[in-house]
Amino acid sequence: MGGCPLVDNSQQEGKIRGNIATEQGEMIEQVEVKVSGNEVAASLSTGIDGAYNFDVPMGTLIIIEPSKDINDVNGVSTIDLILLQKHITGVEALNSPYRMIAADVNHDGFINALDLLEMRQLIIGNIDQFGNNSSWRFVLKDYSFLTNAPQSEAFPERFTISMDQPLMTQDFVGMKIGDLDLDGDVKQNAPRSSHGDQILKINDRVVDAGEIIEVSLDIKEADGLVGLQYTMQLDPGKARIMSIIPNQEIKAERHHFGTKQMEAGIVTTAFDVDGSLAGKM
Numbered sequence: 001m002g003g004c005p006l007v008d009n010s011q012q013e014g015k016i017r018g019n020i021a022t023e024q025g026e027m028i029e030q031v032e033v034k035v036s037g038n039e040v041a042a043s044l045s046t047g048i049d050g051a052y053n054f055d056v057p058m059g060t061l062i063i064i065e066p067s068k069d070i071n072d073v074n075g076v077s078t079i080d081l082i083l084l085q086k087h088i089t090g091v092e093a094l095n096s097p098y099r100m101i102a103a104d105v106n107h108d109g110f111i112n113a114l115d116l117l118e119m120r121q122l123i124i125g126n127i128d129q130f131g132n133n134s135s136w137r138f139v140l141k142d143y144s145f146l147t148n149a150p151q152s153e154a155f156p157e158r159f160t161i162s163m164d165q166p167l168m169t170q171d172f173v174g175m176k177i178g179d180l181d182l183d184g185d186v187k188q189n190a191p192r193s194s195h196g197d198q199i200l201k202i203n204d205r206v207v208d209a210g211e212i213i214e215v216s217l218d219i220k221e222a223d224g225l226v227g228l229q230y231t232m233q234l235d236p237g238k239a240r241i242m243s244i245i246p247n248q249e250i251k252a253e254r255h256h257f258g259t260k261q262m263e264a265g266i267v268t269t270a271f272d273v274d275g276s277l278a279g280k281m
Contacts (some may be wrong), residue, residue: 014163017053018170020046020066020138024100027051027183027187028174030068031136037062043129056163066172068136070131073122075176075184081123083180084116094180097150098139102175107133109152119178126260133177142169212242234265241267
């Protein structure tokens with residue numbers, strides 16, 4: 001009796017592959033990509049090409065999920081605080097949905113002063129990581145955002161598909177949380193970049209042992225400066241930082257200073273202003 005033979009696709013394998021890159025097309029290294037499904041479980045870490053690929057039995061329902069959660073401070077600096085402040089106040093909106101997702105650092109679906117506060121705490125070293133977010137998030141590259149508030153959407157961060165073709169492709173866009181000027185290291189661990197140096201001046205004076213003094217930091221050439229980030233370090237065997245005195249003139253408050261390592265003689269600062277910064281810190 002003639003007829004066509006039946007083919008059991010479940011005994012064959014297909015390939016699922018894709019690339020993971022930033023919105024600017026930079027391939028992202030060290031992304032852990034997992035594939036899971038019925039009798040399928042595997043993972044890999046992306047290399048310099050940002051690529052992944054898996055061999056999967058045909059007919060299997062699978063889930064592809066990328067993740068990366070290392071070095072939250074990578075790419076996050078005072079320039080990002082300034083960009084976030086401008087977005088919140090309406091001076092200059094963030095110009096892509098991916099950057100808006102990156103701006104929602106506390107992962108509550110809103111972009112507001114709470115994100116600004118948490119980002120600053122990370123920069124000055126009071127916290128080591130975001131409290132309710134991973135350092136990177138991912139979205140399907142071909143996803144079209146539905147609203148003007150993409151950070152509040154339930155956008156797809158993983159890919160679910162039935163393996164019904166021998167070759168399938170799905171790319172992802174990665175967003176480094178807090179990195180709004182896109183200067184983060186997509187490879188791995190560069191902590192932050194520099195956007196120019198400024199000179200801080202301290203007047204010389206003779207100090208007696210045990211004397212408590214107040215030290216003012218003068219900012220040289222502060223005209224046009226809208227943000228400042230630095231770390232000050234003293235030898236704790238020779239001097240001790242007792243406290244930070246706020247500067248009401250330029251609205252430098254205590255929360256602008258990182259004091260977690262003050263006993264070791266280290267104080268960090270991340271400061272941004274509306275307008276121009278001039279005067280003493």
